[in-house]
Amino acid sequence: MKQIEGGVTAAKGFQAAGVEAGIKYQNRRDMALIYSTRPCAAAGTFTSNVVKAAPVLWDKELVENSPFVQAVIINSGIANACTGKQGMDCCKTESRCAGELLGIPESAVLVASTGVIGMQIPTERITDGIRKLAAAKAEGPEAGLDAAKAIMTTDTVPKQIAVEVELDGKTVTIGGMCKGSGMIHPNMCTMLGFLTTDAAISKEMLRRALRTDVADSFNMISVDGDTSTNDTLLILANGLAGNREITAEGEDYDRFCEALHFVTVYLARKMAGDGEGATALFETKVIGAASREDARTLAKSVICSSLTKAAIFGHDANWGRILCALGYSGAQFDPENVDLYFQSTGGSIHIYGNGTACDYSEEEATRILSAPEVTVLVDMHMGEAQATAWGCDLSYDYVKINADYRS
Template sequence: MAVRRKEADTMEIIKGGVTAAKGFEAAAVAAQIKYQGRTDMALIYSEKPCKVAGTFTTNVVKAAPVRWDRQIVENKQKSQAVIINSGIANACTGVEGMMYCQETAKEAAKVLGIEEAGVLVGSTGVIGMQLPIDRIKAGISELAKVKKAGIESGTEAAKAIMTTDTKKKEVAVQFQIGDKTVTIGGMAKGSGMIHPNMCTMLAFITTDAVISRKALQKAMSNDVEETYNMISVDGDTSTNDTALLLANGMAGNKKIKKGTPEFEVFQEALHYVNETLAKMMAGDGEGATALFEVKVVGAKTKEQAKTLAKSVVCSNLTKAAIAGHDANWGRILCAMGYSGAKFDPEKVDLYFESTAGKLQIIKDGTAVDYSEEKATEILSQEKVTATADLKAGEAEATAWGCDLTHGYIDINADYRS
């Protein structure tokens, strides 16, 4: 059953993920790459070749899959398949790691009957370990045998790419372009090594839209700045961060081009998918108990608002206070102060909000007479929002993160074992 969004009559949220759009299939298998007793390889497959857009990590240390996929995007090569493994990142693996990307593509091309040059790859997990390529190849053969359309296969693929994630992350929407129904669906993984510097995880988005390559890349590149680049869990930008957007054109709509009303509709739908996945990752941060949302409103410029929001959401002291359900507003104002953005602290109003209510904490930079008990109740919910009003303009921005708990240390102290 589709659920209509109040703020956009042209778009519906539907059940599903990467297989929601026409012509896309998926599969998951247990290849024993590193994990035992669970699936750890996934396939996304399109009946028809797809145009591909992508954004990648800005980390100087780039994993082999990142370099492999960038070549495909930059060379404007069409793709019909993405092979993803969890458990081993294939990062810092030298020439051998790149050779394994090629061998993965070659095997996928052989068993799927597609062009080798367009096979995309994704890896996530421990850095520095070499992939067990024989298991990868065997896994690809199994994936090809069990791939299918439908919601279930997409969900299984979303589960297979998880590492320290505690829940699958998928979303899909539909909207109209002329008299044609267009679908965008996606899945992502991300729980640790999450920091806003494009792109902060693995995300795979599929659409059946007919769209120009330039419009596809522009839509994705523009949107990561407002979604994936506005989340942080621990301040670590990964070696493997990748977001891919594949369009197979099977919706049959009039081609979407940059600068048209249709492009704006596509961008809005893509934004919802990306933002939803981004918030899922932020809320599922390693050891997290709450999604921490920071809104900066009343700013002079968008850039000022973004800088301030990201500074607060990245503050370990603030994140620890959220974990302790402590309305330690001084940490928020402090994080804003060292962000590098100029503002007048004596004009700032600050509010905490959740399903338990909304409470003003400071007015014009100083504390108001608020109830600590009510503040603790508000901060004890699964989603907590801090809103800072600069009272200096009309610009605003939102960033997402999570609380910082002992669980984060427990997970990362022995991640390799």
């Protein structure tokens, strides 16, 4: 497996576009298209929030029941959430318009939205945007980057990746892009993620691969503890790589899942590190846990702790906050038998063990915590299970960004 240039257009047969449609803001790309030249098997995971946006309801129905999918229309600025019948009508209008322009059934068009909750999307603007997208769609990395930029809201950078892997003697590509900076606490699974591949894989195995993967990728990130109404992760597979179709578990399936996980973890880390107002990626790795579920629970509890996140922002080795977050996670352990370490490019330091603080240098700890990526390593000494979670620090700017988000 190797990482290559590009994102959603890296796999054979995929085109993309990003255009200005004026959905909410002016003078910025705010609509994107992903299009496959041939029908795709599709799978998706969606928000567990009881309040689900219209596009989530639309996509869940199509992913489950449509015989194939061939396009995704995405807008930023307005979430199309809590919009009632008018919101569902908007999804139908988008799919019908895109279907007519692309020459595919409306049941083959998925939609996704991100932005402010409660606002209605202007129908004329969205259909005008779809016309622009259909005219602008193209292959190549530039088109993929345009799409990645168009789905951004408070993101500071576009997030995309592509990899190649050998399956059945054929080169298979998986590409992806995502957005997400605030209201990020996926539990599927405001995050949106889109993956494309030219692998030949059945819908059943694609669904299994995606749903297994999110437990240790997107579901292990948090920026602010808020699970969005719009969380959506979609994957489209068009089979153009020419490999023997993956219809069961085996070596090819395992290799596909390995490449998929590399892509999703890369994107998940990019989202966590680009959290609203963030100055550092904050990673917690739990090892030696009694079970995988305990490891996930413990790691997620630490990166979700507002007090710990604030300490990371201040480069303060306040290990008590970490132990506290472990303690209220719900997992059972002996605090006298836990070791805590801070790690970064600045080094590694043992800060807690045998039930008390270690003899460490505060100055060295501060230097380690001043790196752009900081890791807390927690050894539970209870078993062989491990898990990693990703978040970010909590800065003054997070409140500033979210205090006037609607305006």
